[in-house]
Amino acid sequence: xxxxxxxxxxxxxxxxxxxxxxxxxxxxxxxxxxxxxxxxxxxxxxxxxxxxxxxxxxxxxxxxxxxxxxxxxxxxxxxxxxxxxxxxxxxxxxxxxxxxxxxxxxxxxxxxxxx
Amino acid sequence: xxxxxxxxxxxxxxxxxxxxxxxxxxxxxxxxxxxxxxxxxxxxxxxxxxxxxxxxxxxxxxxxxxxxxxxxxxxxxxxxxxxxxxxxxxxxxxxxxxxxxxxxxxxxxx
Numbered sequence: 601x602x603x604x605x606x607x608x609x610x611x612x613x614x615x616x617x618x619x620x621x622x623x624x625x626x627x628x629x630x631x632x633x634x635x636x637x638x639x640x641x642x643x644x645x646x647x648x649x650x651x652x653x654x655x656x657x658x659x660x661x662x663x664x665x666x667x668x669x670x671x672x673x674x675x676x677x678x679x680x681x682x683x684x685x686x687x688x689x690x691x692x693x694x695x696x697x698x699x700x701x702x703x704x705x706x707x708x709x710x711x712x713x714x715x
Numbered sequence: 716x717x718x719x720x721x722x723x724x725x726x727x728x729x730x731x732x733x734x735x736x737x738x739x740x741x742x743x744x745x746x747x748x749x750x751x752x753x754x755x756x757x758x759x760x761x762x763x764x765x766x767x768x769x770x771x772x773x774x775x776x777x778x779x780x781x782x783x784x785x786x787x788x789x790x791x792x793x794x795x796x797x798x799x800x801x802x803x804x805x806x807x808x809x810x811x812x813x814x815x816x817x818x819x820x821x822x823x824x825x
Contacts, residue, residue: 633812640724642803642817643758658812690757703748703760704805704813 603627604707606691611712613685620677621710623691630696632674633704636660637688649674650696678712685714719806721816728823734791736819738804745807747780747787752818753800761789761802794823 604625613619625632634646645658649668663682668674674693678685688711692704720739728734738747746765750758762771764780764787771778777790787806791798801818808814 635815640817642721643805643815645812645814648812656812692758703763704750704758706757706759709757 604691604693604705606689606707606710608710609708611710613712613714615714616680618677618679619685619712619714620675621689621691621712623674623676623707624672625693625705625707626672627693627705628671629693629705630671631694632668633692633694634658634664634666634674634676635690635692637690637709643690646676685712687712719804719814719816721804721819723819724817725820726822728794728821730796730823730825731793734794734798734821736789736802736804736821738787738806738816740785740806740814742808743784745809748805748807748813749778749787749789750803750805751800752803756800758803791821794821796823796825799823
């Protein structure tokens, strides 16, 4: 059963703690993405990676970090420097073609609550 | 910076009425994609438009890409309760990642 998995579905943390969200895909996609979704804000890009061991900042990268050591995995760390970390986090992947990136496949998301 | 604006933010219709959401970019796009997110779910890809003036249909859904490749629309004919959700457009400019609009949330009453 191919797809993207994110775990856990719900995550609770105390303020000041770093937390890592997992994202795994078995679609053999080169590109992976992390988005943050807040009510009324749509999807905002945090980081993306088009190849192993390389990634780029998106629009709201401050307070977040990522790694891409394997093609299948793109974990996101929400650091204590992120001022407002409570949100719904979505991971996605896509193939990369000569005319740009193709449709993105999204995972089920992780809802992070920091108190 | 690059922006993709989407209107309206919310739309409520009676079942059977039509619905349209509009997407406008500040820059020319290589392509535009549309996604649907059901309540409590994750975005699911609907379609991609690439050519200037392109029109594509999926049953009751009609997607258009403007001649200047800066705007797009999604029109649903005779809405059903299964159409509820948030519809996002996402534009791709050459050499960048997809930029999502803020979405239009559709509610349908029977």
